[in-house]
Amino acid sequence: MGVADDTSDDHGGHGGHHLPAVEDWPRGFGEASWWPFITAIGASGFYIGAALYVLGRGDSAIVGPMVGPGAFIASAVLFLGGLYGWLYHAFVVNFWEHGTGEHDDSTLRLAMILFLGTEIATFGAGFVYYFFIRAGTWPPGNLPELFGTLVIVNTLILVVSSFTLHFAHTGLLKNNRKQFLGLLGTTLLLGVVFIGGQVYEYYEFIVHKGLTFQGAVFGSAFFGLTGLHGLHVTLGAILLSIVFIRGLLGQYSAERHTSVSTVSMYWHFVDVVWIFLVVVLYVGAEFGI
Structure with a gap:
């Protein structure tokens, strides 16, 4: 979320610490992190899971009753995993890197x-x-x-x-x-x-x-x-x-x-x-x- 200041130029970290995204990916974006995209996909899955839950209710259900909850749980795992990676990339690595705030x-x-x-x-x-x-x-x-x-x-x-x-x-x-x-x-x-x-x-x-x-x-x-x-x-x-x-x-x-x-x-x-x-x-x- 753009709040990670105070990092040094050594993006590999210290003591074997490793950033989730240290290469030019996606291409052309410089040192980019894919974690925000993963988090966004997980968040959008909440709405899909809610919609599938509604479609799985009643006598004229289109999908099975557990499809919606299953999609919601999978989305929650994806969202939390992406959020962890995002926070790690933005914050946690700064516990190991004590630069002078080049950003x-x-x-x-x-x-x-x-x-x-x-x-x-x-x-x-x-x-x-x-x-x-x-x-x-x-x-x-x-x-x-x-x-x-x-x-x-x-x-x-x-x-x-x-x-x-x-x-x-x-x-x-x-x-x-x-x-x-x-x-x-x-x-x-x-x-x-x-x-x-x-x-x-x-x-x-x-x-x-x-x-x-x-x-x-x-x-x-x-x-x-x-x-x-x-x-x-x-x-x-x-x-x-x-x-x-x-x-x-x-x-x-x-x-x-x-x-x-x-x-x-x-x-x-x-x-x-x-x-x-x-x-x-x-x-x-x-x-x-």
């Missing part, structure tokens, strides 16, 4: 901006689906209470995490290591708490309030959008964990912080998306706005 910081930040542009398109597709079902009869059945204390607390947690991350980065730019690590660790903790809160919210909706993915058209939109966001928060927490560990190892300074900057961009983006989700999906759905 152009502006180029890496531009790469993150372009990546976030694709994320906007992904979430946009989900919101288009939601607005499409909103154009019909509303509400589509009995909706449970959506906007309550839990979502308010979760929202505050995520908003506060943006501030802690911002001031952690500010501390790093001032070479205040204690402020940087303390607030970065706080941000990571808040992200984990948010994920736990979303899991608990799912439990409440599914077990106690009867809102399921299959139960109503709103359920598919709700769990699809909030689940997609939860996946992004989880990925953000993984990135923050890597940055935090690298920070503990002293790999960042006021002059060397591109990874911190780009991961911060990603985390702030995830926070903004959540606020939009709350306004549109929680408040808007419950109060008919």
